[in-house]
Amino acid sequence: MIQLALIKASDDLPDEARLRSASFVEGDAGAAVVAAGASSIQDGCDAASQGKHVFVKLPGDATSASVERLIESCQDTGVRLMVGGSTRFDASVQTVRQSLDAGQLGDPGLLRIHRWNSTATGDDSTWQDIDLAIWMFGELPATVYAVARSIAAANGSDFLQIHLGFSAGGMALIDLSNNLPAQDGDPQSYYSLSLIGSSGAAYADDHHNQQLLFASHGAQALKTGAGDLATTAELQEFVDAIAAERDPGVSGRDALAALQVREAALASAECGKVARLTTERRYEC
Amino acid sequence: MSANRNEVFRCAVVSVVKHAYVPNGVASHPRFELVVVAEDADRPDWVHERNQLYADQHNIPYVRNVEQAIRDYNVQVGVVSSEAERHCDLSVRCADAGLHVVQDKPMSTEVSECDRVVEAVQRNNVRFLMWNRNFLPALIHAKQAVDDGLIGDLRAIHVDFYFAKDSGPPKGSRKEGDPPINWLERQIEAHADGSDGGVGVEPMGELKIEGIYPLAYIQMLTGVDVRRVFARTTAHFHQANVDNDVEDLATVTLEMENDIVGSLCIGRIGAASHPDIGEIKLHLLGTKGGLVISEARPEVSIYYRDQPAKEFRSRRLAIDNDYLLMDNFANAVDNARETILDAIASRAITATVAAAVESGKSGEAVEVG
Numbered sequence: 001m002i003q004l005a006l007i008k009a010s011d012d013l014p015d016e017a018r019l020r021s022a023s024f025v026e027g028d029a030g031a032a033v034v035a036a037g038a039s040s041i042q043d044g045c046d047a048a049s050q051g052k053h054v055f056v057k058l059p060g061d062a063t064s065a066s067v068e069r070l071i072e073s074c075q076d077t078g079v080r081l082m083v084g085g086s087t088r089f090d091a092s093v094q095t096v097r098q099s100l101d102a103g104q105l106g107d108p109g110l111l112r113i114h115r116w117n118s119t120a121t122g123d124d125s126t127w128q129d130i131d132l133a134i135w136m137f138g139e140l141p142a143t144v145y146a147v148a149r150s151i152a153a154a155n156g157s158d159f160l161q162i163h164l165g166f167s168a169g170g171m172a173l174i175d176l177s178n179n180l181p182a183q184d185g186d187p188q189s190y191y192s193l194s195l196i197g198s199s200g201a202a203y204a205d206d207h208h209n210q211q212l213l214f215a216s217h218g219a220q221a222l223k224t225g226a227g228d229l230a231t232t233a234e235l236q237e238f239v240d241a242i243a244a245e246r247d248p249g250v251s252g253r254d255a256l257a258a259l260q261v262r263e264a265a266l267a268s269a270e271c272g273k274v275a276r277l278t279t280e281r282r283y284e285c
Numbered sequence: 286m287s288a289n290r291n292e293v294f295r296c297a298v299v300s301v302v303k304h305a306y307v308p309n310g311v312a313s314h315p316r317f318e319l320v321v322v323a324e325d326a327d328r329p330d331w332v333h334e335r336n337q338l339y340a341d342q343h344n345i346p347y348v349r350n351v352e353q354a355i356r357d358y359n360v361q362v363g364v365v366s367s368e369a370e371r372h373c374d375l376s377v378r379c380a381d382a383g384l385h386v387v388q389d390k391p392m393s394t395e396v397s398e399c400d401r402v403v404e405a406v407q408r409n410n411v412r413f414l415m416w417n418r419n420f421l422p423a424l425i426h427a428k429q430a431v432d433d434g435l436i437g438d439l440r441a442i443h444v445d446f447y448f449a450k451d452s453g454p455p456k457g458s459r460k461e462g463d464p465p466i467n468w469l470e471r472q473i474e475a476h477a478d479g480s481d482g483g484v485g486v487e488p489m490g491e492l493k494i495e496g497i498y499p500l501a502y503i504q505m506l507t508g509v510d511v512r513r514v515f516a517r518t519t520a521h522f523h524q525a526n527v528d529n530d531v532e533d534l535a536t537v538t539l540e541m542e543n544d545i546v547g548s549l550c551i552g553r554i555g556a557a558s559h560p561d562i563g564e565i566k567l568h569l570l571g572t573k574g575g576l577v578i579s580e581a582r583p584e585v586s587i588y589y590r591d592q593p594a595k596e597f598r599s600r601r602l603a604i605d606n607d608y609l610l611m612d613n614f615a616n617a618v619d620n621a622r623e624t625i626l627d628a629i630a631s632r633a634i635t636a637t638v639a640a641a642v643e644s645g646k647s648g649e650a651v652e653v654g
Contacts, residue, residue, distance in 0.1 A: 109521040109534050112445060112550050114568050116575050143648060145515045145538060147546050151440040152572050159441060159570065161546060163538045165648070169519030173536045173548050175443060181574055190575065194550075194564065196447065196534070198456065198521055201558035207566070207577045274515065274649060 002239045005029035005052070007043050014232035022239040031055065031242060033235070036085065041066045045073040048081070055238045057084040062127075064259040071252040082238045082248035083255035087128045088135060089233040091226040092204035096195050100136065105197030108136050111172040112194040118180045118187035126160060126176055126265075131250060131258035133164055133172040136195060140257055142167050144275040144283060146265035152179035162265045189223075290619055291316075297360040297384070298322045299351055299375050300367035301339045302332050303472075304479040307366045307389045307416050308339070310607035316615045317362065322347045323354035331473060351375070355382045365389060368485035369493070373398035376413070380405040385412040385618055387611075390497040392631040394487050396639050396654065399632040406628045412617045414624040415631040417501045418580075420609035422602075424502060427567060427578045431506055437573030439507055442547040444499040445566045448491075449559035450480050452523040452533065465528035488529035490518065491551050492537075492638045492645075499549055500634045501626055502567060509542035511637040511653050518645030522555050537641045538650075549641075561597040 002022045006013070013033070016024050024033075032047035034040050036057035044056035054074060058067070067083075074081040087093055099105055113129050134140060141164035148157040158179045164172040180188045193204040210221035241248030264275040264283035275283040296319050298308045311317045322340040324332065326349040333349070340347035348354035355363070363379030365372055366389040373393040376386045386406070392399050392415055406413045418424065431439055453471050472484035483489045504510070518532035526533040534552035541547065554563065565580035584599045592598075610625070617624045636653050644651040 107521070109519065109554075110536060110550060110552065112536075114443065116570070143517075145650065147538060147540060149440065149544065149546055151570055152437075159546070161441075161538060161548060163515055163517065163536065163548075165517045169517075169521060171517040171519070171534075171536045173538070173550060175441070175548065175568070177441070177570055177575070179570065179572075179575075190577065192566075192568075192577075194445065196552060196554050196558065199555065199557060201447075201449075201554060201564070203564055207579065272650070 002031055002242055003029035004055070004235075004239075005032045007032050007034040007047060008037055008040075012228070012231055014228050014235055018232045019236055019239060021243065022235070031238070036060075041070050044070050044081075048073040048077055048079050051077050051079060053080040053238075053242050055082045055084050055235065058127075058255065062259060064256055064263055067252060067256045067259055071256060074252060080238075080242055080248060081252040082241065083250045083252060084234055084238075085125075085128065086234065086250045087125070087132060087230075088250060089230040089237070091229055093132065093193065094233070096193065096202040096204055097136070099200070099202055100195065100197065104200050105195060105202060106199030107168075108170055108195060108197050110170070110194070110196040111136050112192075112196075113172070113174040114190065114192040115174070116177045116180050116190040118178070118182045118189065126162075126262050127255065127258040129174045129176065130162065130164075130261045130265075131254055132193075133174065134254070134257055134261070137166045137170050137172070139166060140277055140281065141165055141172070141261060142277050144261055144264040144268055146269040148266070148269035151177065160265065160269065164261070293318050294362045294385070294615070294618070295320045295358065295360045296362040296364050297351075297354055297358060297379075298339065299363045299365045299379060300324050300332070300336065300371065302335045302367055303389070303476065303481045303484045305339055305366065307387065308364045310416070311362070311364050311387055311611055312343075313607040314611035314615065317611055319343055319345055319364075320360060321345055321354045321358040323351045324349055325351060335476075351378060352382065355379070355384065360384060362387060369483070369489060370394050370485050370487050373402045376402050377405040380409045380411050380413070383409060383411065385614070387414045387416065387614060389416050390482075391489070391493050391638070392497065392635045394485075394489060394493060396632070396636050399628075399635045403628045403632050412614065412624055413628040413631075414610065414614045414617070415497065415501075415626040415628075416610070417626045418498050418606055419501055419505050419625055420606040420613070421580060421604065423578050423580045423582055424505070427569065427576065428506060430576055431569065431571075435574065436569060436571030436576050439569060439571045440545055441570040442503055442506060442545070443568040444502055444547070444549050445564055446495065446499040446549065446551045447554045447559065447563040447565065448495065448552070449556055449561070449563040450553055451556045452480060452553050453525045454523070455555070456520065456522055456524050456527050459524050459528070466525040468525065468529045471525045488531045490526065490531035490535065490642065491533055491553050492516075492518070492535050492641050495553075496549070496551060496638045496641070497631070497634050499551060500637055501630075503539070503547055503549070504630055504634060505625070506569065507541060507545050507547075509545060510633045511539050511541050513540040513650055513652050514538060514637060514641045514644050515650040516641040516644040518642065522553065532645060535641065535645060537644075539637075556595060561599045
């Protein structure tokens with residue numbers, strides 16, 4: 001049984017009863033689960049220094065440098081590091097990935113993601129979608145081009161479009177927006193993922209998964225979600241990786257790669273040029 | 286210029302060597318009558334065979350002299366549906382003969398040819414319509430939503446335009462020692478199932494063959510031109526595209542006037558990759574909200590025992606695009622207005638495509654010329 005110490009309260013933990021061979025504990029334990037927050041990187045480093053395996057959700061302003069520090073802390077004590085909040089464990093993404101792994105889609109050619117939110121969370125979930133692209137194509141992108149705009153934000157940008165090119169001709173186009181209006185005070189969201197392969201394609205699309213409500217305000221779309229299966233699957237992966245003494249998905253290195261690409265995208269949007277991967281595995285604009 | 290709203294325009298079908306949806310679309314409107322098929326005499330036999338077949342099917346004469354046909358049959362409109370590399374030359378000749386012009390896509394494989402059409406149309410004061418899909422029900426709906434301000438000011442637009450069609454043998458199927466697939470021969474072969482939009486000597490990728498459709502959506506909904514592009518292109522699906530070094534899959538970042546941004550994903554992705562013609566969607570973001578549009582809707586789904594595997598399960602409804610395009614064209618002629626996709630806008634789209642093709646090859650962002 002793997003015991004998971006909770007560092008800081010979190011609203012999005014799965015039901016403990018759904019976890020295999022794991023339980024939540026107060027106080028000391030062999031593994032730590034760190035919720036997202038301003039101090040989550042430092043909390044993760046502290047837990048690692050105490051010899052605990054670390055599951056950490058990154059803060060919205062996480063940088064590649066801060067994640068490198070976290071990786072080093074874990075390497076120093078030989079503990080496992082998993083970065084939480086990934087969309088790899090969404091049921092739709094898992095289904096697409098299973099089809100890809102089964103060879104049904106052939107070689108991936110194009111990954112297209114639209115992610116629209118209401119919450120102005122700044123740098124929010126960009127790295128997660130970049131991580132999906134790296135994960136689906138199995139490599140870092142060779143080129144990164146991005147444009148940023150302010151659609152509704154008074155300051156800064158609330159729209160980022162990231163265009164990735166992979167070495168064998170594959171490509172990904174990700175558009176991220178935080179400008180959807182809230183509905184009666186509640187945030188709205190929309191997500192669409194298409195993966196086009198050489199012998200098949202997969203479409204995971206909120207547009208397709210909406211239900212219709214007819215009420216006094218007119219027809220509304222209601223999204224039928226997948227509950228908390230993703231958070232359960234994610235934490236279960238952490239537990240299983242510890243038990244099997246292997247790197248978990250998403251590892252610190254995975255998150256680091258995605259953050260480096262994100263930083264390259266922001267640099268590209270700033271300078272208006274293509275950022276390219278160097279032999280030192282860094283991006284230059 | 287006609288002020289008679291009831292006048293029927295006599296039309297010359299100036300070459301109809303590929304799928305005949307353009308002249309058929311023209312004929313769907315009661316104000317347009319196909320009266321002759323015309324072609325240059327020095328074309329290959331397969332061109333004459335197709336022209337003659339179309340003429341016979343419509344019980345109209347076939348004349349192997351374009352200018353003579355225009356004179357002898359008193360036509361007012363030229364309908365150009367030749368190989369792509371001949372589109373502009375035939376359109377210029379029609380305009381110089383005083384004809385209004387309806388032309389199949391793409392406008393041309395060369396931007397310089399488009400400039401000739403723009404000049405000829407303006408000089409001769411005739412109307413020009415590039416065939417397009419802007420009057421599909423979903424596009425009319427999208428335009429209405431944008432014009433009504435439902436999402437505020439439009440700031441970003443994305444179009445996914447995947448045709449789930451095969452185009453000959455799959456990539457990697459050519460055996461060692463086999464010759465590369467000849468583009469024209471492949472396109473002639475594709476005529477049987479209507480997938481010969483790229484017919485011609487010059488190979489064309491999907492950006493050139495089909496790009497005008499989604500770029501016309503973007504042009505109509507934003508009202509602005511594209512200024513810069515960054516593209517990724519590849520031959521991912523079909524051996525013919527590999528052998529002829531043209532893409533069948535492309536992604537394009539679009540930077541437009543008025544600080545509007547967008548993207549285009551386009552490809553001929555194989556018949557197995559969608560149960561119907563393909564996934565075609567628009568995503569629009571404005572200052573007050575977002576809009577997701579499926580181009581296919583409205584549609585009805587039909588399933589039955591022993592249904593052929595390649596038969597589409599969903600059938601589009603209320604397709605009035607042909608009639609509405611020609612009504613728009615008639616209105617333009619009657620009132621000396623521009624059409625929904627005129628020569629200048631078509632030229633701009635062709636320039637965007639050319640820039641995207643260049644960007645895909647160079648790996649750099651390219652300004653649209």
